[in-house]
């Protein structure tokens with residue numbers, strides 16, 4: 001496993017506990033994650049580039065399932 005760096009989002013406010021500078025984000029498996037260190041808030045979303053094309057996922061499936 002590659003170690004994942006989690007970065008705090010400056011001046012971001014948690015939508016759950018409303019505290020500031022508590023959110024941090026990282027990317028794992030082409031999914032962008034955001035979590036709060038003060039409460040249980042977790043959000044995941046696809047990066048915009050992947051979301052728009054949808055092509056990258058098909059390419060990866062081809063790589064992992066060689067016929």
Ligand SMILES: [Zn+2]
Nearest residue numbers: 014017036039
């Ligand atoms: Zn929070």
